[in-house]
Amino acid sequence: MTPQLIHTALESLTRGFPTIKGVRWFNLAVLTITPAIAIYGLLYVPPRRETIIFAVAYYLFTMLGECHALIPFPEKVPSFADNIFSLSPLRGGLVDAVFFLVPILLAWLGITAGTFQLLVTQSPAVWLDHRKTNFPISVRTGYHRLWSHRSYTASFPLQLFLLLGGTSAVQGSCYWWARAHRSHHRHTDTNLDPYDSNRGILWTHIGWMIFKSDLKAGTADISDLRTNPLIQWQHRYYFHLQPIFGYLIPTIIPGLLWNDWLGGLCFSASLRLTTAHHGTFCINSIAHWLGSAPYDDRLSPRDHLLSAVLTMGEGYHNFHHQFPMDYRNAFLWYQYDPTKWFIALCGKLGLASNLRVFPSNEVHKGALSMQLKRLHKLQGSLEWPDPVDRLPIVTWETFQEESKTRTLILISGFIHDVSNFVDQHPGGPGHLLNNSGKDMTASFFGGIYAHSNAAHNLLSMMRVGILEGGVETIKSSESVPPSQRLYIAQRTQNS
Ligand SMILES: [Zn+2]
Numbered sequence: 383m384t385p386q387l388i389h390t391a392l393e394s395l396t397r398g399f400p401t402i403k404g405v406r407w408f409n410l411a412v413l414t415i416t417p418a419i420a421i422y423g424l425l426y427v428p429p430r431r432e433t434i435i436f437a438v439a440y441y442l443f444t445m446l447g448e449c450h451a452l453i454p455f456p457e458k459v460p461s462f463a464d465n466i467f468s469l470s471p472l473r474g475g476l477v478d479a480v481f482f483l484v485p486i487l488l489a490w491l492g493i494t495a496g497t498f499q500l501l502v503t504q505s506p507a508v509w510l511d512h513r514k515t516n517f518p519i520s521v522r523t524g525y526h527r528l529w530s531h532r533s534y535t536a537s538f539p540l541q542l543f544l545l546l547g548g549t550s551a552v553q554g555s556c557y558w559w560a561r562a563h564r565s566h567h568r569h570t571d572t573n574l575d576p577y578d579s580n581r582g583i584l585w586t587h588i589g590w591m592i593f594k595s596d597l598k599a600g601t602a603d604i605s606d607l608r609t610n611p612l613i614q615w616q617h618r619y620y621f622h623l624q625p626i627f628g629y630l631i632p633t634i635i636p637g638l639l640w641n642d643w644l645g646g647l648c649f650s651a652s653l654r655l656t657t658a659h660h661g662t663f664c665i666n667s668i669a670h671w672l673g674s675a676p677y678d679d680r681l682s683p684r685d686h687l688l689s690a691v692l693t694m695g696e697g698y699h700n701f702h703h704q705f706p707m708d709y710r711n712a713f714l715w716y717q718y719d720p721t722k723w724f725i726a727l728c729g730k731l732g733l734a735s736n737l738r739v740f741p742s743n744e745v746h747k748g749a750l751s752m753q754l755k756r757l758h759k760l761q762g763s764l765e766w767p768d769p770v771d772r773l774p775i776v777t778w779e780t781f782q783e784e785s786k787t788r789t790l791i792l793i794s795g796f797i798h799d800v801s802n803f804v805d806q807h808p809g810g811p812g813h814l815l816n817n818s819g820k821d822m823t824a825s826f827f828g829g830i831y832a833h834s835n836a837a838h839n840l841l842s843m844m845r846v847g848i849l850e851g852g853v854e855t856i857k858s859s860e861s862v863p864p865s866q867r868l869y870i871a872q873r874t875q876n877s
């Protein structure tokens with residue numbers, strides 16, 4: 383790859399960026415130093431089984447609590463490191479891209495190497511055991527589905543558990559997080575959307591958190607969160623709680639209990655955070671870019687299994703944007719949504735109540751609309767018989783006269799020119815040639831042979847006129863070709 387090609391590729395990734403006004407150094411530090419420690423650990427620190435199990439369990443705790451945005455909302459974050467350095471407007475260039483790529487590469491190296499490391503150092507039995515013990519039923523249960531969308535009611539112990547889990551994600555206070563997220567739902571794909579998908583996948587994944595710009599997020603109603611004492615408590619003490627739950631506790635526990643301080647810092651704290659961060663970022667980037675739109679395709683949210691796996695269940699984003707109050711992200715029972723299962727389990731245990739679901743009838747209606755839309759597009763790409771009102775009315779005498787020079791047969795009141803089809807007629811050319819100028823309705827519909835739907839459809843393409851005063855000698859429904867009996871008509875404003 384030549385430098386020019388690399389430059390072109392990077393430029394295409396940053397094309398939608400707004401004018402960059404500076405760097406959020408605090409966010410950049412979190413997003414680079416954390417994965418750097420994780421990589422150091424993967425390269426030089428032997429993983430201990432207890433630490434890895436604890437790291438995965440703590441990861442679940444984190445993901446249960448948090449949601450899909452990141453560090454506090456840009457223009458509202460009281461980042462002490464803001465304004466230390468202001469970058470002159472750089473746009474779409476190599477320098478910008480390097481700034482984004484460094485943390486992304488570090489993070490993904492950390493995740494990939496971590497997975498690899500675990501695979502090669504743990505026996506399959508241990509892995510199976512990990513998966514059984516720590517099956518990721520978590521994700522965004524608290525910040526997202528509880529506080530951003532009020533999709534269920536949680537008991538106080540569950541709220542506290544989720545809030546502290548969300549704090550350990552180092553992705554901002556719930557109050558900030560939910561405000562950004564509600565703004566995202568309300569202003570999806572516009573300049574007021576904090577992670578506007580029109581600005582490209584690099585911007586929605588990480589750019590919006592690292593760079594300052596003139597963009598302002600749209601307003602959203604957060605009055606309920608303003609009066610929630612638990613949310614306000616976490617918001618007030620967030621910058622004290624964040625290092626405690628994000629870094630200290632996951633380091634101290636392995637350190638005190640089995641004397642693995644470095645493993646705690648590298649794996650339970652840093653590798654867990656790196657994975658949680660990028661899993662979350664994927665909801666803003668990949669879930670608005672990759673997949674299908676089974677409920678509405680006017681906006682960018684998409685459904686995809688890969689996104690669901692990467693984000694631990696938040697990948698059915700098309701459904702989520704259509705029905706955000708629903709506690710489920712995946713509507714169909716077989717779709718991967720551990721958060722839904724966790725909330726349902728909490729409901730069974732009495733820890734959660736009022737689990738909201740959108741009426742299935744309306745969900746199916748949305749899905750049907752999209753299916754009809756796709757079918758309508760396919761329908762529009764096919765050729766259909768001339769509309770009846772455009773066919774000429776032909777007298778019996780003219781029909782007889784014309785049928786001497788070409789093969790015309792009358793079926794269901796329509797005159798068909800079958801001259802070009804005579805040689806291809808499966809029943810032989812004789813039937814057609816000998817009956818030119820005659821009414822073959824009864825023969826076509828079973829008098830001689832009950833023709834197939836395909837034959838009926840093909841016949842309708844040969845219509846050239848309507849016999850004046852002609853009467854249909856069969857049921858009217860059979861005069862409509864089978865392919866047109868469920869023809870999709872678009873309703874316009876005037877009809
Ligand atoms: Zn979204």
Ligand SMILES: [Zn+2]
Nearest residue numbers: 530563702706
């Ligand atoms: Zn949401």
